[in-house]
Amino acid sequence: MQLFHNPPFRYDRSLSHPPHVVIEQDSTRWPGYNLGRRSASVGFKIMKIVRDVESMKGVLRPFAGRRVGLVPTMGALHSGHLSLVHEMKKHADVVVLSIFVNPLQFSPGEDYEKYPRCEEEDCKKCADAGVDVVYIPSVEGMYPDGFSTGVDVGPMARELCGASRHNFINGIMVVLIKLVMQTNAHCMILGEKDYQMLCLTRKLFRDLNIGVDVLQGDTVRSPEGLALSSRHKYLNGAEIAKAGFLYKFLLEVGKNLSDAPDDQQEIITRGKLRLEQEGFKVDYLEVRDNNTLERIQTFSRPARVFLAVNLGCCRLIDNILLA
Numbered sequence: 001m002q003l004f005h006n007p008p009f010r011y012d013r014s015l016s017h018p019p020h021v022v023i024e025q026d027s028t029r030w031p032g033y034n035l036g037r038r039s040a041s042v043g044f045k046i047m048k049i050v051r052d053v054e055s056m057k058g059v060l061r062p063f064a065g066r067r068v069g070l071v072p073t074m075g076a077l078h079s080g081h082l083s084l085v086h087e088m089k090k091h092a093d094v095v096v097l098s099i100f101v102n103p104l105q106f107s108p109g110e111d112y113e114k115y116p117r118c119e120e121e122d123c124k125k126c127a128d129a130g131v132d133v134v135y136i137p138s139v140e141g142m143y144p145d146g147f148s149t150g151v152d153v154g155p156m157a158r159e160l161c162g163a164s165r166h167n168f169i170n171g172i173m174v175v176l177i178k179l180v181m182q183t184n185a186h187c188m189i190l191g192e193k194d195y196q197m198l199c200l201t202r203k204l205f206r207d208l209n210i211g212v213d214v215l216q217g218d219t220v221r222s223p224e225g226l227a228l229s230s231r232h233k234y235l236n237g238a239e240i241a242k243a244g245f246l247y248k249f250l251l252e253v254g255k256n257l258s259d260a261p262d263d264q265q266e267i268i269t270r271g272k273l274r275l276e277q278e279g280f281k282v283d284y285l286e287v288r289d290n291n292t293l294e295r296i297q298t299f300s301r302p303a304r305v306f307l308a309v310n311l312g313c314c315r316l317i318d319n320i321l322l323a
């Protein structure tokens, strides 16, 4: 599929695979979009865009022995994603950012088709942030005919987001295994905003002895506190302003729980009512153990408050750690 109709890129003919597979951004035609800002002595001077599963490993061959850091995303990049890139640059010699809207993690009726796709803009942001390789595999490349393998990380995949999004967690686990294998990543970074995914990915890698470090990136928020999300493209200005309420709400719930830990049930019931009154449709508001994600009654171990709501046609999630 040709995604850039008049691509401001040139083919990299130094690579052994067909030129249509790997293209390089042309820094002479796009001044400012080479990787001039990078300080590291390793990595590419010109960002590479790889669309082919087979080519991915070849692209990194010159960096054998170097630490490869993977930043998996579904694209429509925002400052949250870019903060993960900046953090990863501290831990890896070569940074690969993947853009793949993974059909496996969506269930029928969810927003797979309409999920925002804006690759050209994303590639510019990546080049500016100093990404070495943008990996944009196709659905056919990732899941060729006959693909049938799945993983199940256990009951926790069916709680929190997994209770309403049945394919969500296990679909992510499959794609993350594939992405780390395809990129030969030594480490990967996931955002705290998707804390259930982060925890269960760590569990998966532990359970299957996959020796890839999973780093945690801080949640980047708007000045009003709204955790940035690609799905904000579904919201209008008034809805964005309304969504800013969620973080203040979480902080308030957190304070109430710290002040009256024995009143958890009442605080949560009242909280859900408040969210509905503010115009949100509540999927869940829950307090869970920070490490196991189990429900907790007492606060003897670190805990986290999680929420998921719908506003218009947009699903929003957030969470905070209870001190």
Ligand SMILES: Nc1ncnc2c1ncn2[C@@H]1O[C@H](COP(=O)(O)OP(=O)(O)OP(=O)(O)O)[C@@H](O)[C@H]1O
Binding pocket: 072, 073, 074, 075, 079, 080, 081, 083, 084, 189, 190, 191, 192, 193, 194, 217, 218, 219, 220, 221, 227, 228, 229, 230, 231, 232
């Ligand atoms: N506001 C944010 N701050 C930091 N990291 C984030 C933020 N939002 C998403 N991420 C992280 O970026 C990575 C890629 O996520 P993804 O591409 O699904 O973006 P997203 O904004 O979470 O999309 P959506 O909310 O629409 O599902 C994940 O590890 C995710 O946790």
Ligand SMILES: CC(C)(CO)[C@@H](O)C(=O)[O-]
Binding pocket: 072, 073, 074, 100, 102, 105, 172, 175, 176, 194, 197
């Ligand atoms: C990790 C991910 C890119 C896998 O599709 C995405 O689902 C996410 O960040 O939630």
Ligand code: BAL
Binding pocket: 074, 105, 194
């Ligand atoms: N970051 C979450 C990806 C999803 O909602 O499918």
